[in-house]
Amino acid sequence: MLETTAPRRLLVVEPCDDCHRLLPRLRAAGWDVSSGALDAVGHGICDVGLLRLQPFHLERPEAVKELISRSGTEWIAVLSPEVLRLQNVGDFVCEWFFDFHTLPFDVSRVQVTLGRAFGMARLRGKVAAQVNEPEHELLGDSRPIRELRKLLAKLAPTESPILIRGDSGTGKELVAKTLHRQSQRHAKPFIAINCGAIPEHLIQSELFGHEKGAFTGAHQRKVGRIETAHGGTLFLDEIGDLPMELQANLLRFLQEKQIERVGSSQPIPVDVRVLAATHVNLEAAIEKGLFREDLYYRLNVLQVMTVPLRERHGDIGMLANHFSRVYSQETGRRPRSFTEDALDAMGKHGWPGNVRELANRVRRGLVLAEGRQIEAADLGLQTEQATALPMATLEDYKYRAERQALCDVLHRHSDNLSVAARMLGVSRPTFYRLLHKHQIR
Missing domain, CATH: 3.40.50.300 (P-loop containing nucleotide triphosphate hydrolases)
Incomplete structure (x- = not known):
């Protein structure tokens, strides 16, 4: 049975002649392609972006950073051999782009890279997502x-x-x-x-x-x-x-x-x-x-x-990603997602400073992160230890373990409860029953 999917949207910024020759091949491969100059693309929505990087972009990078941050998805840089030799181009591309290609294009390799970028964007929940939640909204689904x-x-x-x-x-x-x-x-x-x-x-x-x-x-x-x-x-x-x-x-x-x-x-x-x-x-x-x-x-x-953050099960990861986008412009770095260890550490942390503490830790993580994702150490949570619980009955331990399992899976999959239920090995109705039992959602 064939599965019908929506077109994958590709935005090509500052296209060159090589780019224009590439576009029909990409459309034939199922990409919905639009293109334009950097100052003309506005707030166009895309699933993946392709940007021909030029010397003036490196001299005044703010517009490129703003475009990438606003889109909230993965971008691929297109470099001529001359631009590739410019000083600091490597650091800029590594910081802000998913991958890069040099001209002339290797069409097969471009298609593979675009597919990987689309898959990574979808994995991080960025595809077709609007990431412009106003700061005055009470965000969360707990x-x-x-x-x-x-x-x-x-x-x-x-x-x-x-x-x-x-x-x-x-x-x-x-x-x-x-x-x-x-x-x-x-x-x-x-x-x-x-x-x-x-x-x-x-x-x-x-x-x-x-x-x-x-x-x-x-x-x-x-x-x-x-x-x-x-x-x-x-x-x-x-x-x-x-x-x-x-x-x-x-x-x-x-x-x-x-x-x-x-x-x-x-x-x-x-x-x-x-x-x-x-x-x-x-x-x-x-x-x-x-x-x-x-x-x-x-x-x-x-x-x-108001609700303490420790009681908002399933909201921490979403709020952390929100603050990553909010503070990316302030720190001058690309918004970053979080490693599994970082998500686990955030789920186990007690958050005495609540949402304000989470915002400050994410801001710190954006500054300190050296890789493409923020690590637990970047958040200052690497030494967090689980608090020792007093001895209790076996039923108490089972109850705590069940509740902790629900909280852990919600931290990772709060946007898809079917996946969350599958990760725990239970049916969706059973998953809802457990959430109701523990009064989590």
Whole structure:
């Protein structure tokens, strides 16, 4: 039985006469070929790319790097004998290209290399994939993150204040931005304030603004952050760090919906929706007299809990690849995938710093990686040791082993559950039953 497949898309950039003579052979072999100059190909989607590298590309490589990073797939360099002799061309090709060919073409070898590049792109999940997920999206397909997105969709249209709680690095500001983006206020300002990052003597002025001459150094009127957010959303990050005096002023604003700038007694009506976030236990802070109970109840009308990364089974590999693409431009290196050992090490790591730690480790890995893939050592995870578990019953060990097997296979095959089930040697219905049993997805 013949299997019908979609055409493999090849993008040829800066084609030369030899390239144009090659294209009919490639089309006959099943490639859907498009071509154009580097500054004209725009955001064309391809499964594999072929780029004729010229001296001016090496002098100003940013456009080539941007094209390869944006496409998210494998590229093959085409080099004339003259370009091949240029200084540093070898390092550039090894860093950014899957392979290279010198002119004139060996047609058979070109077809083999294109096939290998397509296979590698498909293996890494890059074929026909859109890799431009906006940074403000809550990415992931684990059960906790799906439930979080569902909850945010319910809460976003309301006008009620929301308290966002969770560990550091779990994306509380990302949650706040999602709530704003899905609300009726999405076209208005989103103003974020880190209450723990502003010097205490400046917080009053930053929040409420001041009039000219209100204090030494106040040379002109300043509009505060609250007033700037009029019509939109005010996000108060690390609200637990707000000094007691400012807590009273904030409470008055929440009650009266108006502010007074420092140095003025003129009330200014302000319409904002307030979102607050904290990683500290506000109830304990209230008991110690460090946080006002009445303010707590004003802010905690609705509540959202962010999810620690260690509980997002199956999301780590996907997030790591996302950060690899995001930081490739910053580091000036091609986005890299991860070795099996690196994926295993990430799956076993406890991630005390959550998603922020993962992003930083991937950034480090991009800088340190010497091969085409990021190794566990590049992530600083090579010395991770499994935590010794206390003695338990045989059933406990079986349960842990079953859960660990599910988590491990999801780290590698979260995008294809049929493959994941096959790797474990169980049917797909059994695989779903096990996921439900362990409440993983």
